[in-house]
Amino acid sequence: MNPAVFHSSPLAQGLRWLRLVLHLMVALLLGVGVISSPHPTAALLLLTASSFGLCYVLGTGWERRFALGLSRKDFSRFATLWAAIILALWVLLVYLSPSFSWLLFPLVFILLQVFGTRLGLLAILASWGWITLGPHPATTAGAALGPGIGVVTAVGAFYIYRILLHETEELRRTRSQLLAAEKRAGQLAERERLSHEIHDTLAQGFSSIVLLSRAAHHSADPSEQLNTIHDVAQSNLAEARALVASLSQERMSLPQLLEQLVERTRRQxxxxxxxxxxxxxxxxxxxxxxxxxxxxxxxxAQEALANAVRYADAQRIQVALTYWPEQVALDIRDDGKGGAQEGAGFGISGMRARLNEVGGVLEVVSEAETGTIISAQVSTKEAA
Structure with missing residues (x-):
């Protein structure tokens, strides 16, 4: 799967924006806490706030670099220690000034992510208790419930984030599986195409060589058979090179190709x-x-000729190529035994499959008394 496609999806972009908002919230609330403190220039307060900010940036930056593959050190091994330090620094900040209480809302994400649900919720509950019952206790019910409602909202936002993250991962896995399936289908299609090519070229050529060599054994003068074997072997070699180079038969026109095929079959x-x-x-x-x-x-044409001379015992064969205004037709007629059927091997089914790939149709009429007619038509409008 293309990572650029995945990371540009709306869901993935939304999650990145949520993380960015979380980081901005930490920076904003930390700054507001310093400014709103009764003694904002106190050395201990500034040192603690700076340590909190530095620890937060180092931890989140390390985790991000590891996730992107830019660092080999796994941050998860130190995540618990990092979260504990962050929490301890926040506790000290709240002790120094209640203005830092609002930092608990973004910290909810860290505590639940690192400590897990059970321990994370206990840590959040204890932190809320520190705000309401600690060195700066809430004097009214509203002062106590306000942070509590905020904490509950933050917990809900975290689990919504987790659901979205899970859906994003599922989408990534699904797309990866789809890409793998498409790649596999392409490999199977290419394998089938090559099997057709080998059957239609190399296999038929080798079959001809076998038949010619058998005939040479029973001939008083095998020179003609040997010459034909040489020609067929050369043709097979050319076909093999063209197949390897994926050249097909593109350099010659269709009439030239068919004329060459007919002449080669005559010689064989x-x-x-x-x-x-x-x-x-x-x-x-x-x-x-x-x-x-x-x-x-x-x-x-190649398959039809091979069937006519080897299996139908045809004595007369006509290969007709006809150009119509919007289509081209190929008809192969023989006076052989007939009875051509779609069956084993590639044969008729292979011809039909080839034509289907280019939007063509195949018609077969085969009778024992009259022989076989194989007709193929392809629209030149679609194919040109």
Whole structure:
């Protein structure tokens, strides 16, 4: 998760403002206490007030630096001692002047945060007792209840702060989990894409090499098969390099890609002594599809040709690329056994998945008597 995004959220900004207000309140009430004291220039009072302010700044600054990763020393190990010193200095300040009593309100946050709920509430209750019954006791009920109401309000504000802080942490964790899930989904999608690429390129090339090598064993003159094996191996090597470099097939137009595919398939089938006729035609003119769409249509043609010559025993195949005003269509027709189905491997389902990624559709008509027609259409408006 991007920390900048999280820290810029309204909730996180609100918590930062609350902390800032707390620090400003401590500074303001400390200054007011000094000014309002009967003897503001007394050495002990100034020394105690200065020590209180310095101790507060050092502790909160240390805690903030550790939270931001700017300090390796964990402040929490010394937090209890720090809070005890702050409380002791405040007790001395109230002893010297009742004007410092109001500092108890921001101190409520420190006592509850450091000492916890039970011990913190006991410390707060004792501090309120020090204000009302100590060296400067309250002379009226209002003088006693006023600080008490303020303390209760401060305790309520602290727990509201804790709730907001908890929600902020939950939001951070949720966003982190969402980011991890999105990253995982991206990895799975990329893995699936690579599996399709490997199946459509390297796996089919290696399969052709295996078939050609078997044919060479039974041939009196295996030179033609060996030459074709060499060509297929070179093509596979180029495909592997393009796959590693994520180049796809972007440097050639779609008609050039398909013509190259058809010619390579012709050579392979000839080397295998398969008397299959493959015809490639281009009809119409229009907007050349984007590289991503061209790659999807190329893979559809590659898979359809492989199925026709290896599994359908087709003797005649036609690959037709047609440009329409707002779409491009690819039709592969064969006179093979038919019966093409969406099943194991990538096959028809793989073609359909590729076309879905670019907003295209796939139609398959397959009959045992007439062969198979595979039609793919993609809008050039969306893909261009």
């Amino acid at each position: 089938e000839k080397a295998l002594d398969n008397a299959v006729q493959i015809r490639f035609v281009v009809e119409g003119s229009g907007v050349e599809p984007s590289p991503k769409v061209s790659d999807a249509l190329y893979r559809v």
